[in-house]
Amino acid sequence: MIVADRKPFSELLEMVDGCNRIMIVGCKGCVTVCNVGGLKEVQILASALKIARKKTGTPLEIEETLLERQCDPEYIELLKNQVNDFDAVISMACGVGPQFLSEAYPEQRFFPAVNTTFFGGAVRHGIWEERCAGCGTCIIHQYDGMCPISRCSKSLMNGPCGGSSHGACEISPDTDCIWDRIVRKKMETGKVNDLINVAPVKNWRSSWHGGPRRRVREELTK
């Protein structure tokens, strides 16, 4: 899923400064799963904003809404009868949400409530880790199920570098050295020869470096 962090409250408060009536739109997709932009978080943010504004004598009226997904025009369209009745709209979806909303309703201002961070999953309740860089050319199987592009701080394809220490990356003792794990697994399973050849340079064209990506699936567009 896409993992995100809620923006600091002060930043959100500043965004809606001068507004009297706003809407907060949550999303039932990834941000609900990572507990940052689902129904509960919409309600919490709305309450916090109302309390803060009441304290300063500038009460804020807030409409709370939740969409199935904000990355699909079908659901975005459901807001059409009310979206322009507000001074501004806060989207609690990933970076896709405020953009799809802005494209659909160019007259309205949409603010992102979250900082979208990475593709990953919850390794434990409350702890999420990055697992994919969306590079467009998956090689996970070559490294026994571990991605060096997203999980090595230097995206090395021929690691580990000299900064690997006690299984941790040189950037922080809390960051696993994924190359340490790849190598150990290869050695334990007698497959160290898999690493003997120099992995060729990566073709980054399939990643964002080839420019913003677009996919057209002919069979679906008909």
Add this chain to the structure above:
Amino acid sequence: MNEFKAASNLEKILKAGHFAFTGELGPPRGAAVQEVREKAAFLKGNVDSVNITDNQTAVVRMSSWAACLFLIQEGVEPNFQMVCRDRNRLALQADILGAYAHGIRNILCLSGDHCQFGDHPESKGVFDIDSMQLISMVKKMRDDKKFLSGGDLHEAPKLFIGAAANPFAEPYDYRPYRLAKKIEAGADFIQTQCIYNMKRFREFMKQANDMGLTEKCYILAGVTPMKSVGMAKYMKSKVPGMDVPDETISRLQGAKKGKVADEGIKIACEQIEEFKEMKGVAGVHLMAIEWENKVPEIAERAGVLPRPQI
């Protein structure tokens, strides 16, 4: 190996079977040419080649190739360090060509410390290719006259290709394999991480010898004399991939007041003596960090002078 790959002084020294002795110089944090010249003067005649670091520890300094040119002017052979952190494959190849055209003949291929360590932790690391791929790219440019893309290049950069090895980074058992991989990629010589744990290094060299790696590549053992107890403690606890045994620290602590640095040099000289005799070790790479003025004394005490003239 009848012909020289690059005919650098370092290559000639190693090929002739001499015990090589290389040094290191960190470029200035500014445009102060005089600093480079002054440091170079301490190294001249005392080492065979001088590594010029490339934004080491991710801190901005005068560019490595530019400082290399000043060394050439001073009559000191540089070893151009190049990291993958700050340049993509276009910039790497462009700088390799420019460096060679200006007379640089040695290159040390490195991944580079992560930006997070340095003075611009908010920057974006490049890491388009890694150090292994950089080694093989330089070899391709030199031996096949081809750019990484496969396109032809006019006049190959004849560089003596170096790489780093850290025998003290885990997993230990894999380190000789990674060394083998660097040699396979095209490394002509290796300069190791600073060695303090001699036991571990002996084991590493034994594996390298057993695997036949020391016959394919020159290995220079990395030595950094400790200036103080504080430095030793810092290197032990704060520098990733560094293995400083407690004995080293206690030996420095046992030195008389005002004699700690001298003890550090003494330890380094004892190590160098052992390296001279160690099978598979072709020389020493002395990294006297911000201590270039001590290099003449260290070289003298280590018994590596005069340097052979070839």
